[in-house]
Amino acid sequence: MARDDAAGAGAGKGSLSLVVDGAGLSKGARDALEAELREGLQDLLAGRTLAVAFMGEKVQRRIIAIGSGKGGVGKSTVTANLAVALRRVGVKVGVIDADIYGPSQPILLKSEDRKPEAEGETLQPVIGVADIPMLSMGHLVAKGRALAWRGPMAGRALAQLFEANWGDAELLLVDLPPGTGDVQITMLQKFKPDGAVIVSTPQDLALADAARAGSLFDQAEVPILGLVENMAGYVCPHCGEASDPFGSGGVERAAGRLDLPFLGRIPLSHAVRESSDDGAPVAMGDSPEGSAFRAIAAEIAESLGIGAA
Numbered sequence: 001m002a003r004d005d006a007a008g009a010g011a012g013k014g015s016l017s018l019v020v021d022g023a024g025l026s027k028g029a030r031d032a033l034e035a036e037l038r039e040g041l042q043d044l045l046a047g048r049t050l051a052v053a054f055m056g057e058k059v060q061r062r063i064i065a066i067g068s069g070k071g072g073v074g075k076s077t078v079t080a081n082l083a084v085a086l087r088r089v090g091v092k093v094g095v096i097d098a099d100i101y102g103p104s105q106p107i108l109l110k111s112e113d114r115k116p117e118a119e120g121e122t123l124q125p126v127i128g129v130a131d132i133p134m135l136s137m138g139h140l141v142a143k144g145r146a147l148a149w150r151g152p153m154a155g156r157a158l159a160q161l162f163e164a165n166w167g168d169a170e171l172l173l174v175d176l177p178p179g180t181g182d183v184q185i186t187m188l189q190k191f192k193p194d195g196a197v198i199v200s201t202p203q204d205l206a207l208a209d210a211a212r213a214g215s216l217f218d219q220a221e222v223p224i225l226g227l228v229e230n231m232a233g234y235v236c237p238h239c240g241e242a243s244d245p246f247g248s249g250g251v252e253r254a255a256g257r258l259d260l261p262f263l264g265r266i267p268l269s270h271a272v273r274e275s276s277d278d279g280a281p282v283a284m285g286d287s288p289e290g291s292a293f294r295a296i297a298a299e300i301a302e303s304l305g306i307g308a309a
């Protein structure tokens with residue numbers, strides 16, 4: 001225990017700092033122990049303040065799943081850009097690419113040529129663009145091999161990704177495969193997310209699927225942080241004419257109907273696709289598309305109470 005009477009000149013002032021070995025204790029157990037210590041030390045404190053610090057404190061890490069009902073709506077693109085945007089506001093974020101049927105994060109976050117090392121059974125995430133630690137099914141299997149994995153095999157591979165050494169990452173974004181299959185079920189059973197973000201295009205069909213993906217999280221009592229509308233509105237780079245190939249405003253209306261937050265809209269744009277293919281997500285820059293992702297990331301950071309947003 002350290003004592004700093006000089007900090008407060010008057011009688012009964014000053015401060016005491018107590019460093020406690022809290023390794024292995026849950027947050028609840030630490031809170032209870034701290035309350036007990038404060039109570040027990042009241043006489044000794046005699047009006048001084050007490051600062052309690054726990055050593056070996058586990059990082060409070062939260063898992064946010066990014067899902068969609070339908071394939072190809074931009075879930076992986078949104079995941080990569082949100083990771084970059086969250087990183088820009090100081091969130092220690094990691095990415096798990098759980099899309100075993102079409103892992104694309106190694107391209108999106110430029111880590112295709114890296115292989116995760118293992119310490120014993122534990123994988124070490126590779127570092128992608130913008131210093132984002134990440135692991136993908138794509139890092140574990142040979143490129144181009146179709147991953148027709150089912151049940152236990154998919155579950156084991158998924159566990160390896162979740163149980164990796166995520167260091168000080170406080171938030172893991174999980175890029176899920178589309179739909180409501182084995183990976184989703186395993187994740188909900190073993191690595192239940194703290195929240196989910198649903199991506200959809202404004203199209204009716206995609207929206208119906210998005211609602212189904214949402215109800216899977218609902219049933220598992222995973223809070224849905226909100227809906228993102230992707231591929232909304234297209235401005236022709238040649239003539240400047242605006243059009244809505246997938247309809248307009250559908251996701252926001254659906255969010256209203258489902259009583260869920262609408263997190264924002266990402267335009268259909270060449271810049272988004274090209275930057276994705278180049279492994280330099282558009283959220284790294286300050287273009288209108290990048291800003292759209294950053295606004296959504298700020299909403300998420302705010303609702304989780306993290307980052308400097």
Ligand SMILES: Nc1ncnc2c1ncn2[C@@H]1O[C@H](COP(=O)(O)OP(=O)(O)OP(=O)(O)O)[C@@H](O)[C@H]1O
Pocket residue numbers: 068070071072073074075076077078099102104177178230231232266267268269270272273274276277
């Ligand atoms: N806003 C956008 N503007 C232009 N192209 C986009 C946009 N969002 C995604 N794309 C492109 O659409 C394609 C599908 O995107 P992405 O792979 O992110 O979708 P997905 O939902 O993760 O697909 P999958 O079902 O294969 O996992 C990619 O080529 C991507 O670059």
